[in-house]
Amino acid sequence: MTIRRRLTLGFLTILTLFAVSEGIQYWSAQLRARTMTTLDRALKRQVLMASVRQQVSNLHNLMVQMSQVEDAQAVGGVFNADIAHAANDVHELAGLTGEQAQAEVAQLEQTYATLSAAWRGFFDNLGADESQYVAAQLKAEPLGKRVLSEILPRMQAQQDQSVTQARKRFEDVTRLTDRVSLGIFGLSMLASVAVAYVIGRYLTSALSELSVGASLIGAMNLKHRIAVKSKDEIGTVAAAFNDMAGNLARAQEELTAANVELTTRNAEVEHEKQVSQSLLLNILPELVAKELAANGKFAPRYFEDVTILFTDFVGFTLATEKLAAEELVDVLHGYFTAFDQIVSRYQMEKMKTIGDAYFCAGGLPVRTPSHPVDALLAAIEMVHEVEQRTLPGDLHWRVRIGLHSGPVVAGVVGIRKFAFDVWGDTVNLASRMESGGAPNRINVSESVYRRAKDFFTFESRGKVLTKEKKELDMFLLGGIQPALMVSSDRGAAAPPAFVQRYRTYFGKDPVAFPAFLLNNTADVITS
Amino acid sequence: MTWFRSRLLIVAALVAGLTTPRAFAQAGSAGDLAIVTHPDTPVDQLSFADARQVLKGERQYWTKDLPVVLFVRAPTSAERSAVLDVIYQMSEPQFKQYWIAKQFRAETATSPKNLKSNEATQQFVAATAGAIGFMAARDVKPGVKVVKIDGHLPGEKGYRLHLTGK
Numbered sequence: 001m002t003i004r005r006r007l008t009l010g011f012l013t014i015l016t017l018f019a020v021s022e023g024i025q026y027w028s029a030q031l032r033a034r035t036m037t038t039l040d041r042a043l044k045r046q047v048l049m050a051s052v053r054q055q056v057s058n059l060h061n062l063m064v065q066m067s068q069v070e071d072a073q074a075v076g077g078v079f080n081a082d083i084a085h086a087a088n089d090v091h092e093l094a095g096l097t098g099e100q101a102q103a104e105v106a107q108l109e110q111t112y113a114t115l116s117a118a119w120r121g122f123f124d125n126l127g128a129d130e131s132q133y134v135a136a137q138l139k140a141e142p143l144g145k146r147v148l149s150e151i152l153p154r155m156q157a158q159q160d161q162s163v164t165q166a167r168k169r170f171e172d173v174t175r176l177t178d179r180v181s182l183g184i185f186g187l188s189m190l191a192s193v194a195v196a197y198v199i200g201r202y203l204t205s206a207l208s209e210l211s212v213g214a215s216l217i218g219a220m221n222l223k224h225r226i227a228v229k230s231k232d233e234i235g236t237v238a239a240a241f242n243d244m245a246g247n248l249a250r251a252q253e254e255l256t257a258a259n260v261e262l263t264t265r266n267a268e269v270e271h272e273k274q275v276s277q278s279l280l281l282n283i284l285p286e287l288v289a290k291e292l293a294a295n296g297k298f299a300p301r302y303f304e305d306v307t308i309l310f311t312d313f314v315g316f317t318l319a320t321e322k323l324a325a326e327e328l329v330d331v332l333h334g335y336f337t338a339f340d341q342i343v344s345r346y347q348m349e350k351m352k353t354i355g356d357a358y359f360c361a362g363g364l365p366v367r368t369p370s371h372p373v374d375a376l377l378a379a380i381e382m383v384h385e386v387e388q389r390t391l392p393g394d395l396h397w398r399v400r401i402g403l404h405s406g407p408v409v410a411g412v413v414g415i416r417k418f419a420f421d422v423w424g425d426t427v428n429l430a431s432r433m434e435s436g437g438a439p440n441r442i443n444v445s446e447s448v449y450r451r452a453k454d455f456f457t458f459e460s461r462g463k464v465l466t467k468e469k470k471e472l473d474m475f476l477l478g479g480i481q482p483a484l485m486v487s488s489d490r491g492a493a494a495p496p497a498f499v500q501r502y503r504t505y506f507g508k509d510p511v512a513f514p515a516f517l518l519n520n521t522a523d524v525i526t527s
Numbered sequence: 528m529t530w531f532r533s534r535l536l537i538v539a540a541l542v543a544g545l546t547t548p549r550a551f552a553q554a555g556s557a558g559d560l561a562i563v564t565h566p567d568t569p570v571d572q573l574s575f576a577d578a579r580q581v582l583k584g585e586r587q588y589w590t591k592d593l594p595v596v597l598f599v600r601a602p603t604s605a606e607r608s609a610v611l612d613v614i615y616q617m618s619e620p621q622f623k624q625y626w627i628a629k630q631f632r633a634e635t636a637t638s639p640k641n642l643k644s645n646e647a648t649q650q651f652v653a654a655t656a657g658a659i660g661f662m663a664a665r666d667v668k669p670g671v672k673v674v675k676i677d678g679h680l681p682g683e684k685g686y687r688l689h690l691t692g693k
Contacts, residue, residue, distance in 0.1 A: 131650075
């Protein structure tokens with residue numbers, strides 16, 4: 001049964017009960033009206049009877065008293081109206097009396113007729129004809145007494161009984177109709193409540209089941225099915241929900257399978273990406289690699305201030321004759337690995353190796369003003385590394401290091417085996433500083449000298465002729481300014497004075513400092 | 528025949544003398560007041576107190592079905608004056624007030640019927656069952672019953688009701 005039909009039936013049930021209630025009310029009103037009419041007639045009879053009694057009593061008393069008046073005159077016309085009025089009341093009383101008391105009323109009417117004739121005889125003859133009015137009085141007195149003492153009291157008793165019965169009947173009817181009305185009202189209420197409860201319970205239960213089911217399905221519990229078996233609208237909605245849940249379950253299964261496949265693919269792609277990213281980072285600076293990955297290219301850009309560092313081993317050619325190729329490569333690998341670590345520590349960028357030469361730069365691709373100082377510290381560590389390392393065959397390699405600061409253009413060239421590289425005179429001049437330097441010494445250009453002379457001591461070499469026959473001012477690094485190495489606390493990462501000056505110049509702490517200098521302040525590159 | 532007639536007259540005279548003692552009493556009671564009732568009234572004599580009770584309306588029934596119907600003489604008559612004086616012991620206004628009060632107290636539904644003459648009294652008492660009245664003894668005629676008062680008829684010695692009063 002549909003909800004609409006259920007509601008219609010419920011409404012019709014309540015409407016029927018309402019109609020029954022109205023019918024009962026109508027019936028009650030009719031019944032009450034009838035009993036009320038009976039009671040009204042009884043009360044009216046009672047009033048009329050009291051009136052008749054009063055009038056008869058008055059006339060009787062009047063007659064008795066008039067009989068005592070010495071010189072009374074005939075006053076018949078005066079009391080005829082009263083006598084007639086009482087006669088009318090008696091007649092009206094007869095009209096209101098039922099068949100049961102008709103005999104009594106008839107007797108009253110008959111007696112009153114005789115009595116009224118006697119009264120008229122009395123009042124008409126009073127003071128005129130003694131024999132007539134005394135005879136009338138003698139006739140009237142017992143009749144009046146009979147009416148007042150016998151007939152009317154008897155009728156009054158009957159009337160009282162009648163009134164009592166009518167009142168009782170009225171009360172009974174009122175009580176009965178009240179009870180019936182109350183019963184029907186109560187029945188209507190109960191039926192209404194029952195209908196409302198049944199429909200409400202059904203709707204609440206079904207909607208609750210629907211709500212719970214929808215929530216569970218909404219929470220992706222797609223195996224849940226709503227248990228509404230009815231054929232109504234809610235059943236239709238439940239079936240639709242169940243179908244939807246089934247479809248969603250199938251779609252979810254397909255989606256899950258697709259997601260698993262996609263996850264696998266993504267993992268593979270991610271792995272490949274990480275591998276390629278790792279490879280890319282091995283050959284490119286991180287910033288360049290990211291831009292390249294993002295845009296597919298790295299636009300060449302101009303760096304106005306960088307420091308280029310070149311190294312070259314002295315006696316490498318001789319070493320190639322004494323060492324096997326594998327050993328030579330191993331030695332180079334050892335040195336360059338150490339150089340890589342040093343360069344990384346000082347946040348410089350390794351550019352490439354060319355044979356036994358090592359080429360790196362500071363101040364790119366991330367611009368930093370401290371790159372000449374950082375590059376010199378790295379160079380000091382490189383020289384120390386070379387001096388400390390022992391080679392097979394009792395060989396000792398030495399290294400020339402040259403630095404120059406200036407502008408370069410940086411970029412990535414090629415589409416296969418591409419590499420990050422820099423171009424410009426700065427690179428050439430740095431190479432000339434290396435080639436024009438001395439073993440295990442750090443040879444710098446004037447630009448480096450000017451930028452780093454407040455941190456380091458230099459030995460000026462004057463103008464040195466390069467292979468291009470150009471004269472360049474060159475300086476050999478002596479070491480760190482002695483003033484900056486005093487009061488060096490053991491365990492500190494760098495001498496405080498050096499750190500303080502570094503902060504003053506560059507607004508930051510040095511990224512690293514040669515540890516061996518902290519233990520042996522005398523060990524400076526002077527050899 | 529003469530003897531028979533003479534004997535018949537003697538017997539008649541004796542019978543008449545035995546059966547009408549009132550005639551004799553009446554003959555000797557020209558100034559007395561007679562209390563008379565209807566002949567069927569079941570009373571032949573009354574004590575003075577009973578007579579007062581009846582005349583004052585305090586006794587209203589002779590028997591269960593026979594009410595007392597009281598007739599009195601009209602005001603200014605000698606009989607009424609005597610009765611008011613001796614029995615009621617009231618003046619005329621007191622007498623009227625007495626009956627009006629009695630009626631208003633519902634002690635009676637009737638009142639004394641005033642009659643202007645002894646003849647009327649004779650007539651109504653004779654014609655009304657249960658009637659009782661009073662009249663000059665000299666005017667009493669057959670048709671009513673003269674009641675003894677305290678065992679005496681009017682005219683007899685010791686009779687207390689006289690037209691002249693006490």
